[in-house]
C-alpha cells in the first residue's frame with residue numbers, strides 16, 4: 001500500500017512528492033501528460049516560495065534563469081502611472097529577492113529532478129486517474145488508466161490535478177465562484193540572441209482599446225498578455241498573423257518582429273474560484289484543484305507551493321504516528337484566508353485593468369492620477385500571516401527568517417530557537433516533538449544569524465518555534481511552546497482550552 005498517491009505532476013504535485021519523498025514516504029505520482037506542461041503560465045514568484053523550493057533543491061536552477069522584479073507598474077493608455085509597486089532592492093528576510101520573474105517549466109523540471117533522487121517515489125507519466133473508492137476503513141482504492149482492473153491501494157489520495165480536478169469532482173466538492181471572468185491571450189516570445197529585456201518594469205497597460213500585460217522575463221524571453229475584445233472570444237487568437245498584429249504595436253523603437261520568435265501562446269479565462277472543501281476523509285485537494293485566481297498578483301503557483309509545504313509535513317507526521325488525522329483539518333483554515341486575500345486583491349487589480357469602456361477608463365485615470373506621482377508608488381503588497389496553529393503571539397504565522405547554517409541543518413523539520421544553550425529544553429522535553437532541531441542565538445555553537453533577523457523575530461521572548469514549512473508557530477517559553485505544538489499535532493489546535 002502507498003502512503004500517499006498524488007494525481008497530477010504539475011508544480012504542486014511535484015513539490016508534494018519531493019517533500020514526502022525526502023521524508024521517506026512511499027509515494028505514487030500519476031500524471032496524464034508525458035512531459036511538462038508546455039504553455040505559458042507562471043512568471044512571478046515571491047521570496048517565501050523561493051525559500052520553500054530551496055527545501056527541494058530547486059532554488060539554484062530557478063535563480064539561474066530568474067531576475068528580481070524591478071517594478072510592477074499600472075499605466076494609462078498615455079503612459080501615466082496609475083499605481084506602481086517597487087520591491088526593496090535588498091533581499092527579503094528569507095534570503096531571496098522579494099519578487100522574482102522566472103520560467104515555470106524550469107521550476108517544474110528542477111523539482112522533478114529532486115523527486116528523482118527518491119527511490120521511494122514512483123512516478124507514472126502518461127497515465128490518467130479514473131476513479132477512487134474510499135469505502136474501506138484503512139485506505140483508498142484508486143483506479144488508473146494503465147491498469148483499470150487492479151486499483152492501487154493508498155492511505156491518502158491528494159488531487160493536485162489542476163483547475164478541472166477530477167479528484168475534486170469525484171469527491172463531490174463544489175466551487176465558490178467570485179464572479180470574475182476575463183478572457184486573455186498569453187504569449188511568450190524569445191528575443192534574438194544578445195537581447196535580454198525589452199524594458200525593465202512589469203507593466204499593466206490599462207488601455208481600454210486593448211488592455212495589455214508586458215513582462216520582461218529576462219534571459220532572452222518576454223511575455224505579453226492581451227485582453228480579448230468581445231467579438232474575439234470565438235476567434236483563433238493564437239494564429240501567427242493574429243499574434244503578430246497584437247505584438248507589433250508593443251515593440252519598442254528599433255525592435256521589429258524579425259527580432260523575436262513566438263515560443264508559445266494560449267487563451268485563458270482569468271477567474272477566481274474556491275473549492276468549498278479541501279478534504280473529504282482520506283482524499284485531499286491542493287493547488288489549482290482547490291483555488292484559482294486571476295494572475296494579476298502572480299500568486300496562483302505560489303499559493304499551491306505553500307499548500308504543498310503545509311500539507312506534506314502533516315501527512316508525514318500522521319503516517320509516522322506522531323499526529324492525529326485531525327491535523328489535516330487545519331490545512332484549509334490555515335491556507336484559505338490568505339489565498340482569499342490574495343485573490344480578492346488580484347481581482348481588485350484586474351478591475352483596474354480589465355475595462356474596454358473609454359468612459360470608465362477616463363474616470364479611473366482621473367481619480368487614480370489626481371495626486372502626486374510619488375504617492376502612487378508603494379512596496380509590493382504584503383501577504384497576511386497564516387493561522388499557525390499556535391497562540392497569537394508575536395510573529396506567529398510569518399515565515400521564519402533565514403540563517404544559512406540553520407536552513408542547511410534543519411531542512412523540513414520543526415525548529416526551536418532559544419537565546420542560549422542553557423535555555424534549551426532537556427532531552428526529555430525536546431523529544432516530545434519528533435524531529436525537533438534546537439538552536440540558540442548566543443554562546444558556543446550559536447547560530448550565525450548574520451543580520452540579526454532571527455534575534456529580531458525572537459524579540460523579547462525566551463523561545464521561538466517554527467514548523468517544518470518555515471511558518472513561525474509561536475514565540476514564548478520553550479516548554480509551553482513545545483506542549484502547545486504537541487497539542488496541535490494531537491488535536492489540530494495548539495491553544496489550551
Ligand SMILES: Cc1cc2nc3c(=O)[nH]c(=O)nc-3n(C[C@H](O)[C@H](O)[C@H](O)COP(=O)(O)OP(=O)(O)OC[C@H]3O[C@@H](n4cnc5c(N)ncnc54)[C@H](O)[C@@H]3O)c2cc1C
Pocket residue numbers: 007008009010011012013030031032033037040041042043044045127128129130160161162163165166186268286287288289295297298299300301302303304
Ligand atoms: C496566464 C497565467 C499566468 C500565471 N502567472 C502566474 C504567476 O506569475 N505566478 C504564480 O504563482 N502563478 C501564476 N499562474 C498560476 C499557475 O500557473 C498555476 O497556479 C499552477 O500551474 C497550478 O499548479 P498545479 O500543480 O496546482 O496545477 P497544474 O499545473 O495545472 O497541474 C495539474 C496536473 O494534473 C494533471 N492532471 C489533470 N487531470 C489528471 C488526471 N485525471 N489524471 C492524471 N493527471 C491529471 C495535468 O495534466 C497537470 O499536469 C498563472 C496562470 C496562468 C494561466
